[in-house]
Amino acid sequence: MTPPGLPTSPSTASTASTASTALLTDRYELTMIDAALADGTAHRPCVFEVFARRLPAGRRYGVVAGTGRLLEALADFRFGQEEIAYLRGCEIVGERTLEYLADYRFTGSISGYAEGELYFPGSPLLVVEASFVDGVILETLALSILNHDSAIAAAASRMTVAAGTRPCLEMGSRRAHELAAVAAARAAVVAGFSGTSNLAAGRRYELPTIGTAAHAFTLLHDDERSAFLSQVASAGPGTTLLVDTYDVEQGVITAVDAAGTALGAVRLDSGDLPNLAREVRDQLDGLGATGTRIVVSSDLDEYAIAALAVAPVDSYGVGTSVVTGSGAPTCGMVYKLVLREGSDGAMHAVAKASAGGKNSVGGRKVAGRRIENGLATEEVVVLSPDADLPALDQIAEVAELRPLHVALVTDGEIDHAFTGPEGVRRAAERHASSIAELPRAALRLSAGEAALPTEVVTV
Amino acid sequence: MTPPGLPTSPSTASTASTASTALLTDRYELTMIDAALADGTAHRPCVFEVFARRLPAGRRYGVVAGTGRLLEALADFRFGQEEIAYLRGCEIVGERTLEYLADYRFTGSISGYAEGELYFPGSPLLVVEASFVDGVILETLALSILNHDSAIAAAASRMTVAAGTRPCLEMGSRRAHELAAVAAARAAVVAGFSGTSNLAAGRRYELPTIGTAAHAFTLLHDDERSAFLSQVASAGPGTTLLVDTYDVEQGVITAVDAAGTALGAVRLDSGDLPNLAREVRDQLDGLGATGTRIVVSSDLDEYAIAALAVAPVDSYGVGTSVVTGSGAPTCGMVYKLVLREGSDGAMHAVAKASAGGKNSVGGRKVAGRRIENGLATEEVVVLSPDADLPALDQIAEVAELRPLHVALVTDGEIDHAFTGPEGVRRAAERHASSIAELPRAALRLSAGEAALPTEVVTV
Known part of the structure; x- marks a missing residue:
């Protein structure tokens, strides 16, 4: 105990933790790396894709959120001495893999939907280009952040649409994990909320706080x-x-x-x-x-x-329902290998093929939203089944397609315009603009189908 | 970039963050303190209580989880220089309050249900005895942790009951906020899961990892x-x-x-x-x-x-449903002032009284579970409407009551037997013992009422 009146030794660490994010990872990502480093496939060039097979039941659109947080977490994805010591102690991987992990820095490239953008089933939300080991290791962390934050933002978006010009205020921290609450406040603001009761979120992302x-x-x-x-x-x-x-x-x-x-x-x-x-x-x-x-x-x-x-009523304080995704507390986004080099040196589209409802479409993709008279009418996914990066201008009527992919990480360099408070502001603007493009029927709260059809065009 | 082959500068910080938890707090906790410090009520002795008015629809019992994490977070509940600077910069509270916060250490006492214990509507899950300002400031953090972890544990408990002797393995990290996932893995193990895919949880709580x-x-x-x-x-x-x-x-x-x-x-x-x-x-x-x-x-x-x-089938890998509480992603636990000193120097039971469905029962409480022939039959809450701490032996038939409250924090001293890996082991044992006491009907998965009635006895 500190005697009264004497200065205490305050924690200088911040709740905006800069600790390593590397162990926020499923064990199998590392055991796959262990085997791939041994068999020579570890460094095959690969493309991974994040997408959702469907929206939560009855929802008409989804909202991409968490992208900025993912980039922040990527910067802290390092295996330090403590992480290596744990993995060695548990004999989870061998020494060769520990050496690889100790040097791990993501040096690949990531493009994807801008944070705040709307999405639909099959939208290629994130495209990760890296060697197998460099890319697979990010699966758990990327999905944790995107699935959580997007679920909150999708619920929050429905609330701000319902509220019209009246402000919505996020007050749900007490009904969410204490750090998920910080991310939830941020995601709510991405989707149009005006402020939050959460002080840590206010500090980290410069959000207005209320209460x-x-x-x-x-x-x-x-x-x-x-x-x-x-x-x-x-x-x-x-x-x-x-x-x-x-x-x-x-x-x-x-x-x-x-x-x-x-x-x-x-x-x-x-x-x-x-x-x-x-x-x-x-x-x-x-x-x-x-x-x-x-x-x-x-x-x-x-x-x-x-x-x-x-x-x-002049404003709405929203708690439980926004931080729990209003009935859909997570999204079903998955992170799939869609293209990789084979032993023949060529790139091959790959996809799970067994019966069972979890199939995906191999190959690298880009996406655009078709806009007619200012209103969105279709999600267009351009697929290249082989190695080449497809481009929107490979299909007809391209002038009407608004490109959806932006470069987030280029050869390991994170674009920090998408992180921190500035990232949240940009995402909130993107959300508002994309909502304004939707036809009115897409904004109904009643259960319905995805508001836009997704067309896959193979070039 | 670090040149290849040279040692990198690993993060020595751990994902088991030791950063301050103090801003994981709703703004109104601090503005209430600001006003109470000014008007002289700040240091009135108070008792706060955590309880749930009801279980999620159809659930027959709840599971207390997160207690150990709350104690860990309490140890890091400090307003350091960064936290004070933020609050000063935003003019959220005045200088007198900033001085109080800079010196803040919880010096009160907390008792409550042991982690892993089952609970029912009205069970007094946590009893916090402190001055108003020392106690109210913990509301948000306490509820965040308990509401989240208990929701996961309740779902996990239903799964381990359904699985019988077959192991359940937690694999849901990718469907939860990246740090909520660590807590979810821990809560699942409290409720009988055998392991987790989450490496950070494995390291921090010494849980078996799989994948x-x-x-x-x-x-x-x-x-x-x-x-x-x-x-x-x-x-x-x-x-x-x-x-x-x-x-x-x-x-x-x-x-x-x-x-x-x-x-x-x-x-x-x-x-x-x-x-x-x-x-x-x-x-x-x-x-x-x-x-x-x-x-x-x-x-x-x-x-x-x-x-x-x-x-x-030999074992079950469970993902989305366990980390999202299987339809109930949060609990409705609340943190209420139930007893406080008045200007007359006497202690008074207090409770919100307006119509509207959010009323509570004032006064200090202890709880016991009535056990007959080895089976639980009733939750008994003993209420003292005035200052005195009630005791189970103030009511008849006490021999059949298993006491439910344990001392968690005494005059600011945290009992670390409930934290860390040892806390998880003890909680898992408590859960298994309490489940074994329940009548078989309480373990049915079908929707039903709370398995035990809660009787409030006023002494």
Whole structure:
């Protein structure tokens, strides 16, 4: 214990961990490398592809998110002394492989959909060009990040679409793993949320943070009035007072009494929100607090938000449903080898072929979105079954195709325009632009098919 | 870039991050502290309680998990220079609060259900005794960890119950946030899983790790035979060969040809698993590989595992469904102020009282499980509506009550018997013992009510 009054020794490490990400990996990635280094296939040139066979049931589009985080994690994908010592101690791989891992740096290239972009079944979301061992080792980490963050962003996108011009605020940290919560806040903002309650996310990605008080603050005080007066004294009358600890009607009276008619907002966190919001709006207006906003929270999801569209609500606090993907907590993205050199020195398209519903399409691909009169009509995937990198201009009508692939990593060099706070801002812009291209039917919340068909064109 | 051949500068930081956990916190915890420090209520003695109002729909019991991780995170809950600088820069709290935060160490006491223990609606899972500011600040972090890990453990428990004596192996990292995946592997093992594919979890919690090869390894090679020979050369004939890349029947022939009848196992990752397992078992036996085991994976959940009970399967690889809580990706645990000192110097039970379905029961509680003839029959919560700490022996028939609360933190001292690898081992034992106490009906997978009623006894 540090004696009171003496300076403590604060942790200088940050929650924005710069620790190695290399063991966030399934064991079999390393055992495959162990065998491939021994048999001579390890350095065959390969192309891996990330795609989703389908969208979650009923969803009309997906949202790519996590790309910037993946690039940040790639920079920290290093096997340091501790990681090597663990692998040696467990005899998971041999010494030759440990030497390879100790020197591991990704030197290949990665292109893919820009973060924030929408996607559809079969969209080639990420294309990794590297030797087998250099590329396969990234499978687990890439999928963890993309599957999680994209699931959150897809749910968040439906909520911001439902909310229209009213802000959505992410407040779900307590219902998610403590570090997944940071990524979830980021993904929600990519998909149009205006801020988050999560301080670590606010710091790392320069996101606006929000939050004033919980019921505990009111309960701590001898009465509600004392609590409100304290909060207003501390945060000013522009604060948001939580009025549903005891009785909402009395709470509103006490709130306006404590803060005056300049009170910033009241928050309702329980009850029948559509009716309660109307009653509270009338009450606030009657008290002269016509500028006081109403914030609602309490198990909101995209359907509840839509149902509140005609209620006098000013912003939505969303928790559980956004951080858990609103029924689809992960995406089904997979990371597949689609092209590799054979013993003949030529490149060959490859794909799992057995019956069983997990087949994929071999070969290198690029993608474009067909835009007609400003509206998206089709996802076009151009496939080259052999070695050559296909190009969008290899097919007709190319002028109407908006290219979807951007270069993320080139010969091991990460493009940091996609990382950090700037990456989040760009991704949020990309999301807004791509949503604006979708036909209105694609934005319906009701269950439906993918909004755009995916056409695969072989060149 | 490091020149080839020269030693690199490995990251000495570990994925088991020791960074500060203090900003994994909702902003409102700090703004409440800001106001309470100003108005004089900050240091009122308080009791906070974590509980769940209900189980996920249809579930018969919950599983407490994450307790050990919470204690680990508590040890790193420090506001260092970077955290203070961020809060100052954003003007989230004032200087008085920053001084308090810079010195923050939890000096209160925490008791609660042992990790691995089962729980029911209203069970007082964690009891935090501290001043208001010392206790409220832990709300977000405590709930993040407990809600996530308990959701995984509850799903995993249903799977291990369904699997009976056959091992379940956790392989879901790619479908979860990359660090949530580490916690998920740990929680699955708490609930009876035998191992994980996740290397970071293996290292941090000394869990057995598993995994041999993906379809990509077979596809890398010119043919399946080359891939199998390579894997056997590298890992020995006791390895597990993945036989469904091209044609399962041929794959099994090639596998036994490559490894001999001492082949450890074959893995089936697609298709109609119950029938396929029977065919493969017959084929293996016919080839003389009678000791070769069959591992199945491919979107397994507790229902699929139950359906495979009569198939000749030796172990289950479970991915998506376990890391996403099999339909319930979070628990609804809340962290509520239940008792606090008033301006009169006396302790008062407190609870949110407005209509709206979020009410709780104020007052300090302890809990015991009533055991009759070795079987659990009731969750008994003993409530003291005033200041006194209730005790189980204040009610009749106490001899039949198994106490559920253990001391986790005493006056700021963390009991490290509950953390690290030893904590996981103890939690797994606790889970197995508590499952063994449940009546058989409680273990049915079908939707039902909570298996035990919760009786609240006021003393």
